[in-house]
Amino acid sequence: MTLALKQLSKTFEGSKALQNVSLQMKDGQTTVILGPSGSGKSTLLRCINLLELPEKGKLQLGDLQIDFEQKITNKVKQKLRRNTAMVFQEFNLFSHLTAVENVMEGPVTVLRQDKDQAAQHAKELLEQVGLSDKYDSYPSRLSGGQQQRVAIARALAMEPQYLLFDEPTSALDPELEIEVLRVLQELAHERLSMVLVTHNIDFARLVADRIVFLEEGKIDFDGSATAFFASEDPRIRRFIHSLKLEV
Known part of the structure; x- marks a missing residue:
């Protein structure tokens, strides 16, 4: 089941969190969303699950089509959330x-x-x-x-058709983080459809089929993990280097 986003735009108090973001996710693919703090990564993920509602744009999941300029009913939200499950930074058990x-x-x-x-x-x-x-x-x-x-x-x-992860290890110390990352790696190898926001660049390299790099609410890169890590783009090189220095 394909998940498609078309020209999503979202603002918070006049600040543009997402600017005309268009993506198409594929079955059995792990998409990792990277970007600096404040780039719109978590906002994008929350829009996919309708926890945030963009002012403009469209979302399609199978036969479900949502136009964000129209009223979104609870029935539509429930239908979408039966096909997408989200794991947050906090455990919420x-x-x-x-x-x-x-x-x-x-x-x-x-x-x-x-x-x-x-x-x-x-x-x-x-x-x-x-x-x-x-x-x-x-x-x-x-x-x-x-x-x-x-x-x-x-x-x-x-x-669910899609598993959504919003920095699922950010609240954990390194030893406990490894436990969770090992599980996520196994899920990726099972070819589940996953969209993952993370700051762990080495983990992204390990599991991502595709990487989306966001900055200032815009997509600056959308392609294979191999192409991302081989990119000579100065901004991408600086970003990768900055995360490695944080480890």
Whole structure:
């Protein structure tokens, strides 16, 4: 299922966060969005999931077409979000639910799955992200890396067409970050359709099929990861070098 964005424009208090951004994502592809702070990366991701609404532009996902100059109903939002699942910087787990209950909550309440079936699938997903011994643990008993892996399992449980990740390791220290990056690498190798915002340039090099480089709300590069890292463009070289210096 192709995800297409056409001429998205978004402003905040008169400041242009996105300026006529057009992209087309493909099935089975990992797209990594890079750019300096304030370039519009997270805004773009949030627009894909309708957490932010552009003033102008269009979005198409399969047979769902959205014109942002028209009113967006809750029904349209729900339809889109059943096909896109987002993992945030913060884990946003329900503190009163165990890991397995957090993962099965969406399938039971939104997709109306049978509880036993949802629980079994939730356990399989927790095993997939390396948490088979944490089924009955509450978030307060989990490390940050473990909580983020539960959040990833929760997103997978909805069986979305696209997985969206907004700097999913930025709140973690390096050791815990590696746990999460390993899971994301495995998902990329499974050819899931993913859109990922990250500051980890080495991870981007490892998993990206495609890189979109944003600056001042505009696309300055859109192409293969190989072409991005081989680019002689002075701005791209400076950006890559600056992130390596931060490591």
